[in-house]
Amino acid sequence: MPKSTTAERILDAAQILFAIKGFAGTSLRHITSxxxxxxxxxxxxxxxxxxxxxxxxxxxxxxxxxxxxxQLLSHGQSGGEPLTLEELFEIMVSTANNVYGDDSKEFSRFxxxxxxxxxxxxxxxxxxxxxxYGMVFRRFLVHVKLAAPEMPPKELFWRIHFxxxxxxxxxxxxxxxxxxxxxxxxxxxGLSDVVTRLVPFMAAGIRGxxxxx
Amino acid sequence: MPKSTTAERILDAAQILFAIKGFAGTSLRHITSxxxxxxxxxxxxxxxxxxxxxxxxxxxxxxxxxxxxxQLLSHGQSGGEPLTLEELFEIMVSTANNVYGDDSKEFSRFxxxxxxxxxxxxxxxxxxxxxxYGMVFRRFLVHVKLAAPEMPPKELFWRIHFxxxxxxxxxxxxxxxxxxxxxxxxxxxGLSDVVTRLVPFMAAGIRGxxxxx
DNA sequence: CAGTGTTTTAAACGGATGTTTTAAACCTAC
DNA sequence: GTAGGTTTAAAACATCCGTTTAAAACACTG
Numbered sequence: 001m002p003k004s005t006t007a008e009r010i011l012d013a014a015q016i017l018f019a020i021k022g023f024a025g026t027s028l029r030h031i032t033s034x035x036x037x038x039x040x041x042x043x044x045x046x047x048x049x050x051x052x053x054x055x056x057x058x059x060x061x062x063x064x065x066x067x068x069x070x071q072l073l074s075h076g077q078s079g080g081e082p083l084t085l086e087e088l089f090e091i092m093v094s095t096a097n098n099v100y101g102d103d104s105k106e107f108s109r110f111x112x113x114x115x116x117x118x119x120x121x122x123x124x125x126x127x128x129x130x131x132x133y134g135m136v137f138r139r140f141l142v143h144v145k146l147a148a149p150e151m152p153p154k155e156l157f158w159r160i161h162f163x164x165x166x167x168x169x170x171x172x173x174x175x176x177x178x179x180x181x182x183x184x185x186x187x188x189x190g191l192s193d194v195v196t197r198l199v200p201f202m203a204a205g206i207r208g209x210x211x212x213x
Numbered sequence: 214m215p216k217s218t219t220a221e222r223i224l225d226a227a228q229i230l231f232a233i234k235g236f237a238g239t240s241l242r243h244i245t246s247x248x249x250x251x252x253x254x255x256x257x258x259x260x261x262x263x264x265x266x267x268x269x270x271x272x273x274x275x276x277x278x279x280x281x282x283x284q285l286l287s288h289g290q291s292g293g294e295p296l297t298l299e300e301l302f303e304i305m306v307s308t309a310n311n312v313y314g315d316d317s318k319e320f321s322r323f324x325x326x327x328x329x330x331x332x333x334x335x336x337x338x339x340x341x342x343x344x345x346y347g348m349v350f351r352r353f354l355v356h357v358k359l360a361a362p363e364m365p366p367k368e369l370f371w372r373i374h375f376x377x378x379x380x381x382x383x384x385x386x387x388x389x390x391x392x393x394x395x396x397x398x399x400x401x402x403g404l405s406d407v408v409t410r411l412v413p414f415m416a417a418g419i420r421g422x423x424x425x426x
Numbered sequence: 427c428a429g430t431g432t433t434t435t436a437a438a439c440g441g442a443t444g445t446t447t448t449a450a451a452c453c454t455a456c
Numbered sequence: 457g458t459a460g461g462t463t464t465a466a467a468a469c470a471t472c473c474g475t476t477t478a479a480a481a482c483a484c485t486g
Contacts, residue, residue: 006433025237028474038435043475045433115332118386119325126389154400158383158407161390162414165382166375173331176339177374187367194371201375204421205414219463240443251465256445258463 007045009035015056019112023053054128057117060110061129065136068095072139082146085203089163092140093195104174104191111171118168148206155210163202170194220258222248228269232322235329236266267341273326274342278349281308285352295359298416302376305353306408317387317404324384331381361419368423376415383407 004012013035017026028049032039046052071091075083083091100107117129144160145151151159170177174191181187217225226248230239241262245252259265284304288296296304313320330342357373358366383390387404394400 022235022237024235027472029472038433039474040436040476041434049474112332115382118382119328119332153398154402155410157394157398158410159414161383162379162411165386166379166418169328169331169378169382170371170374173378180343181370185366185370189367197368197371198375200421201372201418205379205418208413208417241445242443251463252444253446253466254464262444 006035006037006041009037010042010045010052011056011059014052015060015113016109018053018056018116019109022116028052053125057113057125057129058132060113061133063099064095064110065133067099068092069136069139071095072136072143075143083143085144085147085206086199088140088143088147089199089202093199107191108171108174111168111174115168115172144206151206152210156206159206159208163206166202166205167198170198219248219250219254222250223255223258223265224269224272227265228273228326229322231266231269231329232325263337266338270326270330270338270342271345273323274346276312277308277323278346280312281305282349282352284308285349285356288356296356298357298360298419299412301353301356301360302412302415306412320404321384321387324381324387328381328385357419364419365423369419372419372421376419379415379418380411383411 010031014026014031017030017034020026021030028042029039031052032042042049042052046055068091075091096107096110100110117125141157141160145153145156148156171191171194174194178189181189223244227239227244230243230247233239234243241255242252244265245255255262255265259268281304288304309320309323313323330338354370354373358364358369361369364372384404384407387407391402394402
């Protein structure tokens with residue numbers, strides 16, 4: 001017997017299904033069926049499918065962004081020397097780990113949602129996410145700028161997106177890649193293996209010598 | 214009066230709409246309406262919506278992969294010293310440019326489709342793409358291995374995916390990022406700017422020192 | 427226990443979806 | 457020009473979609 005509320009059960013089911021099948025590919029009937037609640041409950045508790053999707057993103061992103069912002073602020077006002085790139089990315093990783101646990105499945109789902117959010121173009125979801133969480137991103141960008149002060153801003157802008165793209169993309173498709181590695185290379189790897197490889201890659205890519213400007 | 218055939222017009226419209234709205238978010242009626250053909254033409258020429266999507270991917274990916282494979286083969290049997298990482302990625306870039314022209318829009322659409330393909334998990338599309346184009350990817354991987362011989366295979370596997378993730382992700386969302394840059398930073402950048410920054414980033418990330426194994 | 431506000435339920439709404447059918451139009455070759 | 461195969465056309469198919477309704481069940485307060 002589930003102790004969770006109807007709204008929570010809907011959010012849980014929606015988050016899983018959105019991550020697998022995308023937003024348009026997931027119907028309210030799938031969600032309510034998986035959640036074991038009545039179809040009308042979605043519109044009763046959230047108003048519409050669009051608002052449900054926002055709620056899913058909000059529930060997923062808010063704890064992560066709040067925790068990340070708090071850590072960035074504490075390091076920012078300590079007056080000490082700025083954080084290195086590795087430390088910055090490690091903060092992101094540990095924040096994600098603290099918030100979502102080291103549950104590989106859940107973490108991958110979160111990253112898949114991030115990828116979906118990022119991939120949105122025309123939908124109003126992108127605007128919503130930018131307005132809601134753009135501030136944290138800009139604060140993170142300031143820290144990266146401090147960590148790589150010699151880098152031209154334009155170059156840095158793109159390299160950060162390269163690095164985040166590498167992270168989101170790889171972690172979002174982690175499940176699939178894990179399967180490939182096991183079948184083709186007989187290697188069984190965990191999520192933490194990938195993350196520990198990812199941080200040096202991102203740092204090295206950002207720090208790489210500037211060729212032209 | 215269009216000289217193109219009905220099947221071609223359907224493929225053109227489907228490619229554009231899939232890239233914008235995703236697969237599930239695009240209806241056959243949208244496609245046929247945009248293509249200016251009858252609704253039943255899709256099932257007549259392609260059999261089903263699923264097969265139409267495969268045809269779109271096939272038409273988009275085949276020229277690129279064929280051309281890429283040809284270049285990799287020619288460099289492989291020349292017997293000279295192996296290609297550098299930069300040269301390898303430049304080959305990918307120039308191949309993409311030759312096949313899709315430097316039309317920024319079309320290139321971005323192609324990358325968006327790549328991102329969609331990559332993001333697929335459970336759908337049979339992933340299996341189809343792996344079976345159809347996995348060979349080219351493995352051949353590319355061999356060249357990367359030659360370019361970074363000191364790198365442990367496991368580490369290399371992940372770094373390649375990091376690099377490809379950075380590329381696909383950034384280029385797929387290029388349109389959106391371009392807008393952000395223009396609005397927030399008053400910078401107007403072209404696709405070629407990003408690509409010339411991307412190649413050094415990928416090379417530097419892959420070449421970075423190995424920390425642990 | 428009655429009453430009231432909240433939540434859940436079943437059913438139906440209009441519309442959109444992928445697919446199929448049947449007939450018309452087209453084109454080519456005899 | 458007419459027969460036969462190919463392509464298009466309009467319409468209908470059953471099913472699924474997001475949303476709404478109205479009544480039943482529940483939870484709580486007085």
